Amino acid sequence: xxxxxxxxxxxxxxxxxxxxxxxxxxxxxxxxxxxxxxxxxxxxxxxxxxxxxxxxxxxxxxxxxxxxxxxxxxxxxxxxxxxxxxxxxxxxxxxxxxxxxxxxxxxxxxxxxxxxxxxxxxxxxxxxxxxxxxxxxxxxxxxxxxxxxxxxxxxxxxxxxxxxxxxxxxxxxxxxxxxxxxxxxxxxxxxxxxxxxxxxxxxxxxxxxxxxxxxxxxxxxxxxxxxxxxxxxxxxxxxxxxxxxxxxxxxxxxxxxxxxxxxxxxxxxxxxxxxxxxxxxxxxxxxxxxxxxxxxxxxxxxxxxxxxxxxxxxxxxxxxxxxxxxxxxxxxxxxxxxxxxxxxxxxxxxxx
Numbered sequence: 637x638x639x640x641x642x643x644x645x646x647x648x649x650x651x652x653x654x655x656x657x658x659x660x661x662x663x664x665x666x667x668x669x670x671x672x673x674x675x676x677x678x679x680x681x682x683x684x685x686x687x688x689x690x691x692x693x694x695x696x697x698x699x700x701x702x703x704x705x706x707x708x709x710x711x712x713x714x715x716x717x718x719x720x721x722x723x724x725x726x727x728x729x730x731x732x733x734x735x736x737x738x739x740x741x742x743x744x745x746x747x748x749x750x751x752x753x754x755x756x757x758x759x760x761x762x763x764x765x766x767x768x769x770x771x772x773x774x775x776x777x778x779x780x781x782x783x784x785x786x787x788x789x790x791x792x793x794x795x796x797x798x799x800x801x802x803x804x805x806x807x808x809x810x811x812x813x814x815x816x817x818x819x820x821x822x823x824x825x826x827x828x829x830x831x832x833x834x835x836x837x838x839x840x841x842x843x844x845x846x847x848x849x850x851x852x853x854x855x856x857x858x859x860x861x862x863x864x865x866x867x868x869x870x871x872x873x874x875x876x877x878x879x880x881x882x883x884x885x886x887x888x889x890x891x892x893x894x895x896x897x898x899x900x901x902x903x904x905x906x907x908x909x910x911x912x913x914x915x916x917x918x919x920x921x922x923x924x925x926x927x928x929x930x931x932x933x934x935x936x937x938x939x940x941x942x943x944x945x946x947x948x949x950x951x952x953x954x955x956x957x958x959x960x961x962x963x964x965x966x967x968x969x970x971x972x973x974x975x976x977x978x979x980x981x982x983x984x985x986x987x988x
Contacts, residue, residue, distance in 0.1 A: 641775055641788050641795060642669045644744040650752030650760060651679040655692040655813055656931040657750045657779050660899055662700055663803045664786065664796065665746070672709050675700070676733065678752070678760065681715035689752075690715065695813050702809075712736075720755040726763045750779040781933040782963065784900065800898030804869050807896050811880065811929045819879045821890070823850070830854055840974045842908070842941065852906040853877070853892045855973075856939055860895065863980045867988065869898040880929060889925055895987060901930030902937060902987055910941040910970075912950055919954045919967065935964045937983065942969040 647665055649658045662675060677697060682688025690713070697711045714732045718724040737743050747764055749757040764774055776789035779799075786795040796802055808818050826848075833851035836842040846852075857876045865874045875894040882888075893904040905922035909915055919938045926934045942950065951967035954960065966986050972979045 641746070641777065643671065643773065644669070644746035644775060645671045645673045646676060646743055646745045647672055647674070648676045648678065648745055648747040648760075648764070649696075650749055650756050651677050651689050651693040651696060652752045652756075653689060653692060654931045655689075655696040655751070656810070656899065657781060658696050658748075659699060659805070659813060660799055660803050661748045661750065661777070661779055661786065662696075663703065663805075664799060666700070666704050666707060666709070667802070671744075672707075674710055674712055676712045676714055678714045678716060678756070680719040680753075680756070681717050683717065685718050686720075688715070691815070695815065699809055699813055716756065719753055722759045722763070725756070725759045729760070729763055745774045746777065747774070748777050748779065750781070800900050801869055803899050805896075805899045806870070806872065807875060807878070807894065807901075810896070810899065810901065814929050814931075816880050816882050816929050819881065820875075821877045821879050823877070825850065825854065837973060842970065842973070846908055849906060849908050852908055852939060856904060856906055857893050859976065859980060860893070860983070864895070864984060864987070867984075868896065870896045873897060880925070891922070891925060897987060900934065901926060902935040903930070904937040904939060906939045908941050910943075912942065912946050915940045915942055915967075916950050916953060919950060919965075920958070923954065923958050923960065923965065933964070935986065936960075936966070937986065938965075938967045939973075940967065940969050941973075942967075944969055944971045947971075 647662065649662060651658055666672060677693040679689040679693040680686050682690060693713055716725055716728050745764060747761060749761050761776065777795065778787055778789060780787055784798045784800050786799055788795055811818055829846065830851050833846055833855060836844060837855065853876060860874055868874065873896040877890055877892065878894065879888055879890050891903055892906045895902040903922050903926035905918050907915060907918050915938065922938065923936050926936050940947065947967045947969035951965060955962065955965050968979065968982065972982060
């Protein structure tokens with residue numbers, strides 16, 4: 637890989653409704669490129685033509701400032717008046733970016749075109765590459781979010797093969813980026829009931845009704861703490877029962893178990909129901925919530941009491957009806973619970 641990819645002083649990011657890819661790219665380059673002077677956050681303007689992403693750009697800048705407060709660089713916010721119109725984008729870039737630059741200096745741009753709309757990334761890539769003339773090189777990259785790779789556009793070389801090992805973020809900061817906040821809950825637990833549940837697992841029979849689903853959450857959390865926590869690129873990468881809030885919302889929501897590896901979030905929803913439709917609705921809920929707070933590339937595990945055939949059917953339906961894949965949606969059932977090693981191996985393979 638050429639060192640040219642790190643030889644730039646202007647980092648250009650396209651900010652869409654999910655600012656997490658922007659944070660990942662900026663955090664990585666701030667760590668590895670001491671020449672960065674300006675980070676351009678290009679976002680859509682809030683007007684009659686489009687919804688704005690200025691709030692996401694603001695959240696992103698605040699989070700990066702907190703993490704890199706000792707580093708000398710500045711943010712430039714550039715709003716696009718029409719993020720789907722090539723000429724308007726070109727005019728905005730010329731007026732709000734190029735005319736601001738000191739012509740006596742060399743300006744080396746690097747565009748990461750992962751964020752924003754398809755129209756934004758297509759038009760801006762073309763405009764910077766072909767239409768905008770500046771002194772200095774222009775380089776390009778994209779974040780292959782499904783495989784966690786950062787790729788050099790010109791050479792197609794992989795800059796980083798797994799960014800989760802390079803970039804980490806605390807859970808509270810991750811959801812703050814998406815406009816949420818968190819409060820950790822500690823509800824009293826019935827120790828005797830939990831021991832009875834573990835005994836049922838050992839005997840491979842949980843036909844007995846447990847009035848509270850927390851016994852399954854605690855069981856799964858304990859297994860993860862013992863077998864997976866040390867592999868996570870986060871000191872506090874394993875959480876249970878956080879209460880998630882959003883300013884202005886009347887209703888909060890709670891999540892069962894969360895795994896955070898680097899910046900990548902996996903949510904686990906646990907239910908002792910053995911009805912396919914009830915389990916499927918639990919799946920819809922966790923998929924929706926995890927995408928809200930962790931971005932589109934987050935993953936979901938649904939832990940149930942279903943038999944293996946029904947588990948597969950629920951997983952296939954969730955994938956089909958939410959636009960997911962076997963890479964980001966996993967349903968598990970009672971057959972997995974009765975085989976601890978198999979359960980841990982499945983979850984490890986799914987996450988890592």
